[in-house]
Amino acid sequence: MMATKAQESPAKTATPTKSRRKAAPTRRGQGGSTGVAAMVGVAAVGLAAGFALNLGRKAMVQAPSVTAGDWLAAIKLEHKAALALFDAILGTDDTQVAKRTLLLAQLKHALGKHAFMEENAVYPALRAWGDKADADKLNHDHGYVKQALYELENLDKDAPFFIEKATSFRAELDAHIREEENAIFPPLHAGLGDEGNAKLTAAANKEGFKMA
Numbered sequence: 652m653m654a655t656k657a658q659e660s661p662a663k664t665a666t667p668t669k670s671r672r673k674a675a676p677t678r679r680g681q682g683g684s685t686g687v688a689a690m691v692g693v694a695a696v697g698l699a700a701g702f703a704l705n706l707g708r709k710a711m712v713q714a715p716s717v718t719a720g721d722w723l724a725a726i727k728l729e730h731k732a733a734l735a736l737f738d739a740i741l742g743t744d745d746t747q748v749a750k751r752t753l754l755l756a757q758l759k760h761a762l763g764k765h766a767f768m769e770e771n772a773v774y775p776a777l778r779a780w781g782d783k784a785d786a787d788k789l790n791h792d793h794g795y796v797k798q799a800l801y802e803l804e805n806l807d808k809d810a811p812f813f814i815e816k817a818t819s820f821r822a823e824l825d826a827h828i829r830e831e832e833n834a835i836f837p838p839l840h841a842g843l844g845d846e847g848n849a850k851l852t853a854a855a856n857k858e859g860f861k862m863a
């Protein structure tokens with residue numbers, strides 16, 4: 652027998668409306684959404700704290716270069732720091748595998764940051780100033796710095812020729828540094844003037860901070 656309209660209506664009215672369901676959420680649903688919101692909140696706070704912490708760490712890494720106050724002075728400081736790390740590596744013996752690995756990682760980070768800054772701020776300024784040939788040559792050298800780092804990283808740290816390889820790499824890096832500091836950068840520094848040097852200092856710090 653078919654139900655009449657009158658018989659159907661009580662069932663329809665018994666069905667909770669959308670708004671009633673919303674007004675009386677289940678205990679599980681309530682706890683779940685609050686839990687998710689809390690988790691998202693905690694994650695956001697964690698992310699913000701991590702971000703702030705990382706910014707602080709980057710600022711500390713970049714601080715010596717910023718404090719130098721001038722792009723060329725900062726570059727000289729970074730060169731000195733890289734060579735000091737190199738000397739620390741050369742001061743290790745074949746039994747100090749962990750120390751070599753750590754120092755090499757630090758050297759790779761320092762040289763990576765330094766190269767990123769030079770390639771994105773100093774060498775483009777050098778080309779714009781008119782010395783394309785030297786900028787291209789220095790940029791080419793950086794490829795081989797990365798190559799030497801790659802080869803050192805892939806050597807066994809207790810290999811008898813590790814120090815030999817590191818010594819020849821240090822000499823190549825030192826030649827690149829001498830060329831920058833003594834021959835190529837001073838004319839650029841003299842040619843840019845106060846305003847140009849201030850602009851390049853700001854650009855160098857900005858790029859250095861990205862990789863710090």
Ligand SMILES: [Fe+2]
Nearest residue numbers: 769789827831
């Ligand atoms: Fe360089």
Ligand SMILES: [Fe+2]
Nearest residue numbers: 726769828831
């Ligand atoms: Fe350099």
